[in-house]
Amino acid sequence: xxxxxxxxxxxxxxxxxxxxxxxxxxxxxxxxxxxxxxxxxxxxxxxxxxxxxxxxxxxxxxxxxxxxxxxxxxxxxxxxxxxxxxxxxxxxxxxxxxxxxxxxxxxxxxxxxxxxxxxxxxxxxxxxxxxxxxxxxxxxxxxxxxxxxxxxxxxxxxxxxxxxxxxxxxxxxxxxxxxxxxxxxxxxxxxxxxxxxxxxxxxxxxxxxxxxxxxxxxxxxxxxxxxxxxxxxxxxxxxxxxxxxxxxxxxxxxxxxxxxxxxxxxxxxxxxxx
Numbered sequence: 001x002x003x004x005x006x007x008x009x010x011x012x013x014x015x016x017x018x019x020x021x022x023x024x025x026x027x028x029x030x031x032x033x034x035x036x037x038x039x040x041x042x043x044x045x046x047x048x049x050x051x052x053x054x055x056x057x058x059x060x061x062x063x064x065x066x067x068x069x070x071x072x073x074x075x076x077x078x079x080x081x082x083x084x085x086x087x088x089x090x091x092x093x094x095x096x097x098x099x100x101x102x103x104x105x106x107x108x109x110x111x112x113x114x115x116x117x118x119x120x121x122x123x124x125x126x127x128x129x130x131x132x133x134x135x136x137x138x139x140x141x142x143x144x145x146x147x148x149x150x151x152x153x154x155x156x157x158x159x160x161x162x163x164x165x166x167x168x169x170x171x172x173x174x175x176x177x178x179x180x181x182x183x184x185x186x187x188x189x190x191x192x193x194x195x196x197x198x199x200x201x202x203x204x205x206x207x208x209x210x211x212x213x214x215x216x217x218x219x220x221x222x223x224x225x226x227x228x229x230x231x232x233x234x235x236x237x238x239x240x241x242x243x244x245x246x247x248x249x250x251x252x253x254x255x256x257x258x259x260x261x262x263x264x265x266x267x268x269x270x271x272x273x274x
Contacts, residue, residue, distance in 0.1 A: 015063075019153065027154060090113065099144075175217065
């Protein structure tokens with residue numbers, strides 16, 4: 001009898017990078033001989049019982065550890081704060097140079113960062129991207145490092161209901177991988193960041209309750225991601241029209257005009273009220 005062999009992560013690929021408390025998710029690069037990864041492809045989290053889980057959203061590899069972080073990686077017992085750090089600075093003059101370069105690389109201005117509440121936390125030494133849900137509650141944030149340490153830390157009270165704004169009244173939503181793409185897509189339609197390439201039943205419940213047209217726009221450069229897009233499309237098609245956007249660019253790399261043109265090319269009319 002043949003048994004399916006699952007793709008498992010090695011202990012040292014994820015355990016040393018685990019966050020210090022339940023409720024936090026670290027996102028790091030996963031680059032091996034079988035996965036080219038990227039800076040946020042591998043998600044590592046701590047469960048309430050102290051066990052660790054991990055999944056690469058590029059190659060699909062998963063990991064689980066019953067033990068805590070190994071010696072040399074101290075696990076702290078602390079209350080997770082889901083609110084945006086209190087020391088956040090919105091003035092670019094107080095940001096690190098690399099964080100400013102990152103935002104301008106994708107055409108974002110200080111006006112954009114003020115509008116979406118993006119700021120620099122001196123204490124965390126990270127760029128903070130806040131998120132909301134449809135009720136405009138703040139379920140958490142994502143913090144990006146430009147130096148040492150885990151590249152991304154994500155703190156969410158709810159299961160990845162990641163909006164970055166007050167959603168536009170529309171029957172359609174653009175589903176993207178990351179918060180920066182969600183911000184850029186919001187210039188055209190409501191957007192929803194899954195912070196990866198998979199979609200959970202809870203996310204589908206959130207989306208089907210508010211939209212009937214789904215534009216799935218993930219990074220289209222990897223066979224695993226393309227397979228995930230098809231799975232997502234098949235699930236969402238049960239509740240409306242689901243379209244995969246095939247583009248060489250991610251939304252954050254496009255102008256609003258380019259996003260609108262790409263959506264129009266799907267031949268689906270979207271009624272939007274601004």
